[in-house]
Amino acid sequence: MSYDFDLFVIGGGSGGIATARRAAEYGAKVGLAEYDRLGGTCVNRGCIPKKLMVYTSHFPAQFQESQGYGWSPVKSTLDWSKMITAVNQETERLNGIYQRMLDKSNVQVYRDYGKLLDPHTIEVGNTKVTADKILIAVGGHPVRPNIPGIENTIISDDMFTLTEQPKRLVIWGGGYIGVEFACIMRGLGSDVIQIIRRDKILNGFDEDIRTTIQESMEHHGIQILKNCTITSIEKTSQGLKIAVQGDQNNEMVLADTIGLAATGRKPSLDNLGLENAGVEVKKEAIAVDKYSCTSQENIYAVGDCTDQINLTPVAINEGRAFADTHFGGKSRTMSYENVPSAVFSTPEAATVGLTEAEAKEQYGEDAIKVYRSKFRPMYYVLPGKDEKTLMKLVVHQETEKVLGAHMVGNYAAEIIQGVAIAVKMGAKKSDFDATVGIHPTSAEEFVTMR
Known part of the structure; x- marks a missing residue:
């Protein structure tokens, strides 16, 4: 035909x-x-x-x-x-x-x-x-939850068409979209409250990444309401009155005339x-x-x-x-193993391969060795800022194969992109150890961790 x-x-x-x-x-x-x-x-x-x-x-x-x-x-x-x-x-x-x-x-x-x-x-x-x-x-x-007053919120698409910067912004959702916009708007000077359903942001990411970013966000002035959900939103002359229900107590929070629903796609x-x-x-x-x-x-x-x-x-x-x-006559399929990804939060995070929890579940807790380093990068020494970078390798002890690499800190995505090549090729911890580091850089920590 x-x-x-x-x-x-x-x-x-x-x-x-x-x-x-x-x-x-x-x-x-x-x-x-x-x-x-x-x-x-x-x-x-x-x-x-x-x-x-x-x-x-x-x-x-x-x-x-x-x-x-x-x-x-x-x-x-x-x-x-x-x-x-x-x-x-x-x-x-x-x-x-x-x-x-x-x-x-x-x-x-x-x-x-x-x-x-x-x-x-x-x-x-x-x-x-x-x-x-x-x-x-x-x-x-993006999808909005079905609650009273949800029509008064915006979705992530709308952030790029706002005519004015919100002074007080409530973000509902602890995924990467909510986290990124919380960090963006706080960096631009807005007061930000983030409401999440669990005790930590970024469900599914390595626990050290989740903890490090969340602590930094709170250190930078983002208020995170944990184990909470929004039950209703009311538009008033003072702004949006948002009813929040949690394990311990219920409260009302106030935002400008908008609130960002970043609860999924x-x-x-x-x-x-x-x-x-x-x-x-x-x-x-x-x-x-x-x-x-x-x-x-x-x-x-x-x-x-x-x-x-x-x-x-x-x-x-x-x-x-x-x-x-x-x-093209070249039969091939997409491999979903060791796909690197990043969260452009502040600080930035990037990851490739298995999380520590995934590796232990797959191979057994005793079969996994974790190399972890947390330090203040040189850039922050003279400004006197207490900003931390986290680097982490998850290694299978018997084969020495690096199963996962994770980082929180400046240029994490740029660094993990290179590390992802090694992980994708099946590099061992000894291959990382045998690689000469570029000094002074944060990235060299991936080849000097012991």
Whole structure:
């Protein structure tokens, strides 16, 4: 049967665009549907604009720290509007780059919603197209809990469109999004209260990372209400009255006219027509096998809509593996082992491999040896600040294999990216020990821990 396209991609985020371009490089005729800005969550409402705000939030501390090195005091104020405008202009620039890349790859772009009508037919706006293979890469979106007054809150997407900086901000959620925005807004001078359901932030991360970041956040003036949940939100003339219920007591907290709900994300599957094409959904996500294939043999899915590991580089790698396999004659799958990740909090954290708890559960407590170092980096000596860096290696004693590497501190993501190569290759602790450190750096601690 003849089709309009060899491959049609629904979703123009990082995973969808990477897949479309790679398949087109192999000579496939490719179409792509995206109703919103190209680049998806990462470029428009996530990684990129958020990291630019992280940079912005660091300047007040740097102005103060410079005095320890002999610089005169700096008096500076933030022009919120100028900062937000500059951040959004950068995302617009990236949108244009993505469009040019797709044009150069001869991918036909439809600027509308894509909906499955059957296993080979997609409705895009008022047009119907057919494709031999279909790839779904629609990503995910933030969700708000269903409580009275929740309509008065914002989600993480809205942080990049605020016209004014909130002076008092309540953040609900202890995941990486809530933690990052709490640190950003505190660094910019806002009063921040973070409400979490457990006793620690960043559930699922190594315990030392969770403890070190949380202690630092509280040291920097972020008030964290632990083992709590929000039961209602009321808009008043003084701001938002937020009812908080905890194990020990109930209380009311007050925020400006906004509060950030950062309590989770889920795949964006509404109105996709999955039922029309026989695509199975499990636990609110598209079910796929190791080749990213759905229950329908010619339909595939990658990225956050499958809820594997919700990271942009993972979606890109999944998509390229699919294109290599089906259009490039190079069968391969995405490996989810030892995928590095970072939390752009203050201080920053990064990790690769197993946590200490995971390693002990998998191999037994006696089989694991942990190397840990906590110190004040040289940078903070002259300013006289008590800021700590944590570095940690989790090692299997019998084989000496490094199972996990974790860090909290300046440039953690940059450092762990290099360490991740060694962990991915199966490096042993003796390989780390045999590597000469670069002195004086924080990174050398990874090869000098004993």
